[in-house]
Amino acid sequence: MAKVKLFDIAIARSGDKGDGSNVGIMAKTPELYDFLYEQLTAGRVKEFFKEICFGEVERYALPNLQALNFILYDSLGGGGTETLLTDAQGKCHGTGLLHMELDVPDELLV
Numbered sequence: 615m616a617k618v619k620l621f622d623i624a625i626a627r628s629g630d631k632g633d634g635s636n637v638g639i640m641a642k643t644p645e646l647y648d649f650l651y652e653q654l655t656a657g658r659v660k661e662f663f664k665e666i667c668f669g670e671v672e673r674y675a676l677p678n679l680q681a682l683n684f685i686l687y688d689s690l691g692g693g694g695t696e697t698l699l700t701d702a703q704g705k706c707h708g709t710g711l712l713h714m715e716l717d718v719p720d721e722l723l724v
Contacts, residue, residue, distance in 0.1 A: 616718055616720055622723075623722070625640050625642070628707040638682070639681060640679060641680045653716060662714050668689070684711075
């Protein structure tokens, strides 16, 4: 096992809509997708974003794309037009999630 940041095994794209954001994570290989499907749960993402996400986190699997999509409700302080937060956009949440550390089996690392 090796402790790696998510950005070593996946890529991300994120955005916002109102007071929520979505984060898409795409695994670099089919084997890594299977690993992320098991390990990268909605609960784990909620815990990672606990300081900014006050609502639920939903996860959607897209196996044909080797991707997982997470919806983070109540994560933008009301949204771009209703908050005093400096960055009330969800575009940075994907980059943030890529800094999560996971214990990955050595045989999955390329």
